[in-house]
Amino acid sequence: MHAISVIYDNNEEPEDYIHEAYLKNTYVNTYKHVIHGIRKEAEWFKTNLKPLEPPPTVTQPGRPKKLRIKELGEVPMSNGRIGHFLKRITCTSCGEEGHNKKTCDRRKELKQKLEKKAIFLFDLI
Numbered sequence: 295m296h297a298i299s300v301i302y303d304n305n306e307e308p309e310d311y312i313h314e315a316y317l318k319n320t321y322v323n324t325y326k327h328v329i330h331g332i333r334k335e336a337e338w339f340k341t342n343l344k345p346l347e348p349p350p351t352v353t354q355p356g357r358p359k360k361l362r363i364k365e366l367g368e369v370p371m372s373n374g375r376i377g378h379f380l381k382r383i384t385c386t387s388c389g390e391e392g393h394n395k396k397t398c399d400r401r402k403e404l405k406q407k408l409e410k411k412a413i414f415l416f417d418l419i
Contacts, residue, residue: 387401
């Protein structure tokens with residue numbers, strides 16, 4: 295049976311079983327005070343204590359990473375070679391940049407012209 299239905303069967307109210315931490319009054323009382331922001335570093339109080347040091351670094355278990363983590367804006371390289379995205383593709387058929395031999399429009403045009411000549415020569419025979 296569900297807990298609320300048991301509470302109603304006992305002629306009681308479910309609100310009687312709610313902890314006071316979950317009540318609206320508790321929430322309002324908790325956050326009614328103003329929390330002030332932190333001052334600028336120049337306005338901090340000077341003390342004679344040593345400045346805080348970061349905790350000591352602990353070598354993590356497991357195999358260390360092979361490559362270091364690249365900084366923002368640094369070009370990722372694999373195996374010390376320039377990736378294909380940095381190289382300019384040059385067509386070996388026409389010599390222009392931006393496409394390769396397979397996608398060359400001039401090669402396709404030449405191929406179509408040769409096919410037309412072949413058909414014309416075949417018709418003559």
